[in-house]
Amino acid sequence: MAKIKGWNPEIKRQKILDSAIKILNQKEYYKCPIDEIAKNAGVAKGTVYLYFKNKEDLHLSVLINLIDKVIDIAENVKKNDSPAKRQLFLLLQRIFNFIDTYRHLFLSIRQEAKPPLKEKLHNQFRKKIGELIKAISIIIEKGIKDKELKPYPSVAIATVFLSLTSIIAHQKVEIGKHKIQQIDISTELLFKIFMEGIRR
Amino acid sequence: MAKIKGWNPEIKRQKILDSAIKILNQKEYYKCPIDEIAKNAGVAKGTVYLYFKNKEDLHLSVLINLIDKVIDIAENVKKNDSPAKRQLFLLLQRIFNFIDTYRHLFLSIRQEAKPPLKEKLHNQFRKKIGELIKAISIIIEKGIKDKELKPYPSVAIATVFLSLTSIIAHQKVEIGKHKIQQIDISTELLFKIFMEGIRR
Amino acid sequence: MAKIKGWNPEIKRQKILDSAIKILNQKEYYKCPIDEIAKNAGVAKGTVYLYFKNKEDLHLSVLINLIDKVIDIAENVKKNDSPAKRQLFLLLQRIFNFIDTYRHLFLSIRQEAKPPLKEKLHNQFRKKIGELIKAISIIIEKGIKDKELKPYPSVAIATVFLSLTSIIAHQKVEIGKHKIQQIDISTELLFKIFMEGIRR
Amino acid sequence: MAKIKGWNPEIKRQKILDSAIKILNQKEYYKCPIDEIAKNAGVAKGTVYLYFKNKEDLHLSVLINLIDKVIDIAENVKKNDSPAKRQLFLLLQRIFNFIDTYRHLFLSIRQEAKPPLKEKLHNQFRKKIGELIKAISIIIEKGIKDKELKPYPSVAIATVFLSLTSIIAHQKVEIGKHKIQQIDISTELLFKIFMEGIRR
DNA sequence: TATGAATGAGTGTTCATTCAT
DNA sequence: GATGAATGAACACTCATTCAT
Numbered sequence: 001m002a003k004i005k006g007w008n009p010e011i012k013r014q015k016i017l018d019s020a021i022k023i024l025n026q027k028e029y030y031k032c033p034i035d036e037i038a039k040n041a042g043v044a045k046g047t048v049y050l051y052f053k054n055k056e057d058l059h060l061s062v063l064i065n066l067i068d069k070v071i072d073i074a075e076n077v078k079k080n081d082s083p084a085k086r087q088l089f090l091l092l093q094r095i096f097n098f099i100d101t102y103r104h105l106f107l108s109i110r111q112e113a114k115p116p117l118k119e120k121l122h123n124q125f126r127k128k129i130g131e132l133i134k135a136i137s138i139i140i141e142k143g144i145k146d147k148e149l150k151p152y153p154s155v156a157i158a159t160v161f162l163s164l165t166s167i168i169a170h171q172k173v174e175i176g177k178h179k180i181q182q183i184d185i186s187t188e189l190l191f192k193i194f195m196e197g198i199r200r
Numbered sequence: 201m202a203k204i205k206g207w208n209p210e211i212k213r214q215k216i217l218d219s220a221i222k223i224l225n226q227k228e229y230y231k232c233p234i235d236e237i238a239k240n241a242g243v244a245k246g247t248v249y250l251y252f253k254n255k256e257d258l259h260l261s262v263l264i265n266l267i268d269k270v271i272d273i274a275e276n277v278k279k280n281d282s283p284a285k286r287q288l289f290l291l292l293q294r295i296f297n298f299i300d301t302y303r304h305l306f307l308s309i310r311q312e313a314k315p316p317l318k319e320k321l322h323n324q325f326r327k328k329i330g331e332l333i334k335a336i337s338i339i340i341e342k343g344i345k346d347k348e349l350k351p352y353p354s355v356a357i358a359t360v361f362l363s364l365t366s367i368i369a370h371q372k373v374e375i376g377k378h379k380i381q382q383i384d385i386s387t388e389l390l391f392k393i394f395m396e397g398i399r400r
Numbered sequence: 401m402a403k404i405k406g407w408n409p410e411i412k413r414q415k416i417l418d419s420a421i422k423i424l425n426q427k428e429y430y431k432c433p434i435d436e437i438a439k440n441a442g443v444a445k446g447t448v449y450l451y452f453k454n455k456e457d458l459h460l461s462v463l464i465n466l467i468d469k470v471i472d473i474a475e476n477v478k479k480n481d482s483p484a485k486r487q488l489f490l491l492l493q494r495i496f497n498f499i500d501t502y503r504h505l506f507l508s509i510r511q512e513a514k515p516p517l518k519e520k521l522h523n524q525f526r527k528k529i530g531e532l533i534k535a536i537s538i539i540i541e542k543g544i545k546d547k548e549l550k551p552y553p554s555v556a557i558a559t560v561f562l563s564l565t566s567i568i569a570h571q572k573v574e575i576g577k578h579k580i581q582q583i584d585i586s587t588e589l590l591f592k593i594f595m596e597g598i599r600r
Numbered sequence: 601m602a603k604i605k606g607w608n609p610e611i612k613r614q615k616i617l618d619s620a621i622k623i624l625n626q627k628e629y630y631k632c633p634i635d636e637i638a639k640n641a642g643v644a645k646g647t648v649y650l651y652f653k654n655k656e657d658l659h660l661s662v663l664i665n666l667i668d669k670v671i672d673i674a675e676n677v678k679k680n681d682s683p684a685k686r687q688l689f690l691l692l693q694r695i696f697n698f699i700d701t702y703r704h705l706f707l708s709i710r711q712e713a714k715p716p717l718k719e720k721l722h723n724q725f726r727k728k729i730g731e732l733i734k735a736i737s738i739i740i741e742k743g744i745k746d747k748e749l750k751p752y753p754s755v756a757i758a759t760v761f762l763s764l765t766s767i768i769a770h771q772k773v774e775i776g777k778h779k780i781q782q783i784d785i786s787t788e789l790l791f792k793i794f795m796e797g798i799r800r
Numbered sequence: 801t802a803t804g805a806a807t808g809a810g811t812g813t814t815c816a817t818t819c820a821t
Numbered sequence: 822g823a824t825g826a827a828t829g830a831a832c833a834c835t836c837a838t839t840c841a842t
Contacts, residue, residue, distance in 0.1 A: 007805085007842095009805090012805090030230045033831080033832060033833085034832080034833065034834085035832080035833090043806075043807090044806065044807045044808055045807085045808065045833090045834085046806070046807055046808065046834085046835080046836085047805080047806055047807075049833095049834070049835080050805070050806075054833075054834075055832095055833065055834090085399065147400055148399065148400060149398050149399060149400055150398050150399070150400050152389065152393075152398060156385050156389060157393075157398060159385055160367065160385060160390065160393060163363075163367040167360065167363035167367070185356050185359055185360060189352065189353075189356060190360065193352075193357075193360060193394065193397065194393065194397060194398060195397045195398060195399040196396075196397040196399060197392075197393065197394060197395045197396040197397035198349050198350050198352060198357055198394060198395060199285065199348065199349060199350070199395040199396060200347055200348060200349055200350045209822090212822095233814080233815060233816080234815075234816065234817085235815075235816090235825095243823080243824090244823065244824045244825055245816090245817090245824080245825065246817090246818080246819085246823065246824055246825065247822085247823055247824070249816095249817070249818085250822070250823075254816075254817075255815095255816065255817090409801095430630045433835080433836060433837080434836075434837065434838085435804095435836075435837090443802080443803090444802065444803045444804055445803080445804065445837090445838090446802065446803055446804065446838090446839080446840085447801085447802055447803070449837095449838070449839085450801070450802075454837075454838075455836095455837065455838090485799065547800055548799065548800060549798050549799060549800055550798050550799070550800045552789065552793075552798060556785050556789060557793075557798055559785055560767065560785060560790065560793060563763075563767035564767075567760065567763035567767070585756050585759055585760060589752065589756060590760065593752075593757075593760060593794065593797065594793065594797060594798060595797045595798060595799040596796075596797040596799060597792075597793065597794060597795045597796040597797035598749050598750050598752060598757060598794060598795060599685065599748065599749060599750070599795040599796060600747055600748060600749055600750045607821095607826085609826090612826090633810080633811060633812085634811075634812065634813085635811080635812090643827075643828090644827065644828045644829060645812090645813090645828085645829070646813090646814080646815085646827070646828055646829065647826080647827055647828075649812095649813070649814080650826070650827075654812075654813075655811095655812065655813090
């Protein structure tokens with residue numbers, strides 16, 4: 001506390017987090033040494049371990065941080081009082097843009113973690129994802145109530161909706177980026193399918 | 201030492217490939233030492249390098265192998281002469297089942313996104329994905345021709361369709377497996393949305 | 401901030417020393433971070449460095465502190481005016497009990513054997529051991545003078561005597577604790593051998 | 601098997617073991633990086649891990665190796681058909697000389713090991729120590745049978761006997777080596793005390 | 801005097817890859 | 822072609838020590 005006037009652990013923690021976001025978004029988890037993340041944050045390797053229990057913790061914290069931002073997006077869209085359909089379109093667009101920026105990171109959601117942390121960290125992560133899906137499903141419920149949308153289970157629909165965003169992320173990576181052929185899956189088309197389906 | 205009559209490099213290659221499929225489907229790429237894959241295939245570590253350039257090559261070969269099987273599924277469904285809509289439903293179901301079996305492997309496709317990938321290997325992979333999308337888009341084109349489906353760009357629709365299958369794979373792992381709440385996204389619901397949309 | 405009246409550096413030093421004794425007696429030197437010792441003493445890590453030059457210094461100070469206590473035991477026994485033989489038995493028993501309590505710490509004395517030890521620190525340690533041996537040898541000299549004991553060189557006998565106590569410490573840890581077989585080397589047997597030998 | 605004509609895993613294992621004996625005898629366990637042991641053995645770090653599970657395993661293997669040599673000494677003395685007393689004196693002398701050479705190593709018997717190995721490795725170690733004590737106690741039993749020695753429990757006496765040897769080792773390190781005063785505890789004196797005691 | 805954030809050298813261990821046989 | 826011993830780069834993590842406050 002006495003260390004630096006105005007020293008704030010949250011600021012340094014965020015600095016490391018930001019560095020981790022940047023580095024982990026450039027390449028695979030296993031190609032991102034803690035040391036590189038630390039250097040990029042302008043701190044020593046050991047400092048990272050003052051703020052994060054281990055690499056796994058840092059990784060999950062990064063993901064939680066990102067999802068928080070997506071939740072913010074959803075909350076903002078919810079405030080807007082357009083009809084649900086319009087809100088969902090805005091949400092799709094905004095999440096898409098966001099995910100597009102952090103594509104690698106969103107793809108890096110790994111399944112493994114060292115046993116002792118696995119549970120605690122992963123629980124936090126799952127909880128965050130749950131929060132996000134909840135936020136989306138509230139919009140959908142409104143749409144159902146207003147007879148805009150079919151009365152499907154809102155959480156399921158929210159989950160599909162959320163997946164649509166990552167469809168785009170995947171496409172971009174697997175195909176778009178490598179130029180086989182620029183498959184044109186615009187937000188508009190995707191949304192149209194989501195709303196009206198492809199059946200004539 | 202004396203070559204066995206009928207010895208076939210393809211058989212040994214496939215044996216290694218099968219072993220790799222098994223092992224890589226159990227855990228992350230970075231947790232699967234070549235040695236384990238070799239042992240499981242009943243060959244020595246060095247032997248793997250006679251059939252595959254390196255671990256990355258083996259991994260991509262495994263993925264290509266899998267996608268080949270999905271292409272087979274698509275080709276089989278195509279032969280069936282039901283209407284496109286029915287074919288797509290069958291395809292969704294079958295691919296889903298397939299992906300479900302090789303979930304870990306399909307999730308590892310995301311790993312491929314890393315930039316410094318050897319071009320040659322990756323080209324093959326992209327080509328395979330292209331083949332698969334082509335196969336699916338042929339079904340869709342038929343549906344459009346038969347006025348079953350809206351005249352959207354068939355390749356784009358095929359891509360969305362393909363992504364739907366992996367939605368399920370992801371859901372299962374990230375949410376289902378960890379028991380937050382069994383979100384029920386049945387093939388039926390997903391297909392219904394794909395066909396009719398969620399708008400009332 | 402304002403100095404507490406009666407504040408005494410010796411008290412804080414001893415607090416740290418006591419904490420170090422406790423922690424270092426629980427596990428190996430290399431498994432005892434300074435931080436843990438500091439926390440346990442209720443001070444900050446940096447404070448330890450105000451009272452001790454470094455970890456090695458702290459360790460040696462702990463050992464010297466312990467040997468001081470053993471010297472106290474010897475001095476106390478000396479005051480008792482039983483015959484030398486009786487005194488030696490009492491001493492064996494009491495030192496044994498003491499060592500038994502601080503077994504881990506006494507085993508860590510061996511670590512000191514490493515050559516590059518700072519001379520100053522080590523000199524103090526050796527001096528302390530010398531003091532202890534001196535105290536014991538005085539008892540032995542008395543025994544020799546009183547014709548209770550054979551006229552062997554008293555310092556040598558004192559050294560052997562001291563070693564007998566650590567025999568027990570080692571036995572307990574290496575064998576007793578791991579339950580091979582409870583080898584029964586009672587203080588009594590050991591003392592009998594020391595006095596009478598094993599020859600019939 | 602096909603690797604090098606006459607390739608023998610035991611030879612290389614022993615080479616590493618010999619190097620470890622040398623290095624671990626120079627300084628503390630924690631100051632002996634695997635890398636240094638490997639380099640000294642003329643192999644790469646990784647090679648050590650082909651022959652030993654981990655550092656702990658290597659360390660205990662070294663200790664077992666040494667104790668084996670002490671057992672050999674004991675077995676050899678046993679073959680000699682002098683009376684037990686003479687045999688014990690020879691044994692004391694020879695073990696002393698041996699321990700003197702590997703003083704540091706004998707002092708390095710550590711109490712800790714990583715949990716999973718702890719049991720297996722330590723069991724082996726304890727078994728070895730047990731073997732050694734058994735070998736010594738056979739000599740003692742013979743002495744008891746021949747009425748040379750008092751009928752004390754042979755295993756306990758063997759344990760005390762074994763400890764006598766390390767007394768010498770400790771003396772040398774703690775006092776002799778650092779020249780406070782050369783305390784002269786000759787093998788002869790020690791043996792005399794062991795046989796006849798110090799009581800007049 | 802006291803603090804505790806920051807440092808970064810140090811090390812055990814893994815594993816893809818090579819190559820002599 | 823097949824083997825598997827050998828290699829050594831790479832990396833996560835620890836912890837004694839320093840120093841600005």
